[in-house]
Amino acid sequence: MEQEIKPAASEKRILGFAPNVFFLGLVSFLTDISSEIIFTLVPLFLANVLGATTTVIGFVGGLSDSTEAVFKIFSGYLSDKINRCKSLALFGYGFSALAKPFMLLANSWGIVTGVRFADRVGKGVRSSPRDALIANSVEPHERGRSFGLHKAMDSLGATLGLGIAAAVIYFTQSGSLTLEVETYKTLVWWGIIPAFLAVLVLAVFVKEKRRPQTTSLKSEKVRFNFRNLFLGMDSRFKLFLLVMFLFTLGNSSDYFVILRAQDMGVSVLAISLMLVVFNITYTLVSLPAGMLSDKIGRRKVIAMGWLFYALVYLGFAVTQNQIGIWILFGCYGLYYGIVEGVAKAFVADMIPSDKRGTAYGLYQGVVGLTLLPASLIAGILWDRVGSAAPFYFGAVLALLAVIGLLVFIKEPPKKIPTVS
Numbered sequence: 001m002e003q004e005i006k007p008a009a010s011e012k013r014i015l016g017f018a019p020n021v022f023f024l025g026l027v028s029f030l031t032d033i034s035s036e037i038i039f040t041l042v043p044l045f046l047a048n049v050l051g052a053t054t055t056v057i058g059f060v061g062g063l064s065d066s067t068e069a070v071f072k073i074f075s076g077y078l079s080d081k082i083n084r085c086k087s088l089a090l091f092g093y094g095f096s097a098l099a100k101p102f103m104l105l106a107n108s109w110g111i112v113t114g115v116r117f118a119d120r121v122g123k124g125v126r127s128s129p130r131d132a133l134i135a136n137s138v139e140p141h142e143r144g145r146s147f148g149l150h151k152a153m154d155s156l157g158a159t160l161g162l163g164i165a166a167a168v169i170y171f172t173q174s175g176s177l178t179l180e181v182e183t184y185k186t187l188v189w190w191g192i193i194p195a196f197l198a199v200l201v202l203a204v205f206v207k208e209k210r211r212p213q214t215t216s217l218k219s220e221k222v223r224f225n226f227r228n229l230f231l232g233m234d235s236r237f238k239l240f241l242l243v244m245f246l247f248t249l250g251n252s253s254d255y256f257v258i259l260r261a262q263d264m265g266v267s268v269l270a271i272s273l274m275l276v277v278f279n280i281t282y283t284l285v286s287l288p289a290g291m292l293s294d295k296i297g298r299r300k301v302i303a304m305g306w307l308f309y310a311l312v313y314l315g316f317a318v319t320q321n322q323i324g325i326w327i328l329f330g331c332y333g334l335y336y337g338i339v340e341g342v343a344k345a346f347v348a349d350m351i352p353s354d355k356r357g358t359a360y361g362l363y364q365g366v367v368g369l370t371l372l373p374a375s376l377i378a379g380i381l382w383d384r385v386g387s388a389a390p391f392y393f394g395a396v397l398a399l400l401a402v403i404g405l406l407v408f409i410k411e412p413p414k415k416i417p418t419v420s
Contacts, residue, residue, distance in 0.1 A: 020137040021146045023205040024130060025153030030198035031093065032154050036161030037168075037191035038100055039119070040275060041179055042112065043255035044268060048178035052109045054259065058379025060109060061253030062372035064116040069368020071124025076132070076361020080354060085129035085136070086208045092126025093202055097195035103188045124368075128360040133206070135348040135356050141294060143345040148290020151341035152283050155333075157194075159279035164190055166272040175267050183268075230362075236409050237350040237359060241366045243404040244343075247306060248370040250313075250397030252378035256390055257332065260316055261325050263387050274326055278333040285337025290345065297411040298346035303402050305338030310398035317391035349412045 014022040046052040046060065075092070079085045099118035106112045131147075138146045165187055172183040230238065261271050293301040312335055315328045344360070351359040378390035 017146060017149055018137045020206055021134055021149060023201060024134055025150045027093065027130075027198045027202045027206070028150060028154040029157035029160075030194040030201065031096070032157030033161035033164070034097075034100065034191045034193075034195035034198070035119075036158045036275070036279075037165050037187050038103055039116070040162065040165065040258075041184065041187070041268070041272070042116070043258050044179040044262065044271070045106075045181075045184050046109055046112060047259070047262075049181050049184065050107075050109050050112070053379075054382045055376070055379040056109055057255055057259070058253060058375040058382075059372075060113050060116060061255040062375030063113065064120045065253065065368045065371035065375075067117050067368075068120035068124040068127070069365040069371070071121055072128045072368060073358075073361040073365035075125045076128030076357040076359070076364075079129040079132055079357035084208065085133040085357065086202070086206055088129040089126040089133065089206075090199065090202055092122045092124070092129075093199045094122070095125065096122030097192075097199055100195055101188070101192055104185055127364055128357050131344055131360045132357040133208075135344075136353055140349070143348050144290035144292075144294035144298070144342060145287060146290070147341035147345045147348075148287040151290075151337070152286035155279045155282035155286060155337070159276055159283055161191070161194075162272055162276045162279060166269060166276060169269045169272055173268065175269060177262070177265070177267050179268050232352070232355050233359065233362075234350040234412065236412055237347065239409050240346070240350070240405075241362060243401050243409065244363065245366050245370050246404060247398055247401035248367050249374050249377070250394035251309075251371070251374060252390055252394065253371060253375040255375070256378050256382065257316065257329075259382075260387055260391070261329075264319070264322055264325055266322055266325060270322075274329040277326065278329045278336075281330045281333030282337045283333075285334050286341050289338045290341045293342040293345060298342050298349065299405060299409060299411050301342045302339055302346065303405050305335050305342070306398050306402045306405070308338065309335040310395040310402075313391045313395040313398065317388040317395070346412075 012019070017025075043057050043061070046057050047054075052060075075088050079088050096119045099115055099122060102115045102118070103112070106115060134146055134150060135143060168186050168190060169183060172186060173180050258271060258275075261274060262268075266274070289301055289305075308331070312328055312331045315324065315331070319325060319328060343363075347359050347363050348356060377393070381389035381393060
């Protein structure tokens with residue numbers, strides 16, 4: 001029989017959090033500094049430097065996320081079977097770090113796609129085991145605040161990374177409306193170092209949290225069987241995946257938010273500063289949202305976040321001035337802060353410890369795989385209808401997802417029975 005992992009009571013806490021939660025947050029902090037410096041302005045690099053169309057940009061963004069999703073499913077399943085989350089996470093972070101320097105060689109959208117593919121493979125391998133490691137390191141009543149801290153540190157890293165990017169842009173091309181190739185190469189050089197520091201922190205400071213296992217389970221061969229992925233999964237979790245699919249179909253790549261700002265005449269420097277505002281609000285809201293979900297339930301908080309998302313997307317569709325764009329970027333960060341960490345805690349509430357890696361793989365897999373058609377739809381709507389069309393589409397689907405969440409999914413109990 002599988003047993004729920006009991007976090008060690010003797011562990012010395014860091015700022016009131018389990019050591020693994022803190023250090024995995026630091027790993028994400030460093031990784032996001034790197035990723036935001038290198039990859040956030042990829043849509044502008046594709047459009048301004050390489051001359052790619054909006055449909056191609058949507059394809060690159062969607063394919064990257066879908067690649068990540070496939071590997072999240074496999075790595076989550078594998079982490080449950082071999083009972084080793086840290087090893088898979090370490091491989092994933094290391095693979096992404098090795099891929100990033102190749103952006104210095106990108107001179108076509110095909111090469112950009114290849115580098116993004118490799119980076120997303122790394123993220124796909126690491127994400128589900130890392131989230132399972134966080135969930136397994138804390139008690140059920142502190143999952144919301146633990147995932148909230150992780151997302152806050154993640155977005156804080158993104159904020160710092162975008163601040164560095166803004167400084168580089170200011171000193172290289174200042175108020176230019178389009179991104180220049182030499183500026184982008186400078187950004188890549190700045191982004192490489194924190195990626196490798198993150199791998200070092202993970203290797204040295206994060207400790208594996210393994211489930212107790214019987215001898216028969218330890219000797220069991222690892223064989224991936226798609227039909228067995230949902231065995232032992234709560235029916236609420238399956239319904240949640242369906243609702244997430246509906247929501248994500250209208251939640252295309254954030255590339256389009258950046259392109260919308262440029263479409264309104266915003267300079268590259270101003271866009272990078274808007275993204276700083278986005279990540280500041282994301283950082284400030286993540287932990288309070290997680291703590292709120294521990295008190296009133298995850299479902300209500302997620303529904304509130306999705307309603308806010310619908311309003312923000314409507315704003316992107318109708319705004320006619322740059323001040324409105326600034327406000328909307330800040331509000332977009334609020335949506336992320338409210339939902340991202342809470343949704344992962346919601347998954348942990350519905351799934352026993354021996355299935356969490358698989359569950360996170362399925363959850364993130366559904367989200368990532370749906371982003372490819374979502375981004376293609378957004379690109380086609382942009383090219384054929386207008387730049388506001390993808391945002392109207394996303395707002396409508398978000399409202400439908402809220403209805404599905406509140407009508408069909410009940411809040412799970414705080415404690416999950418173990419699976420025999």
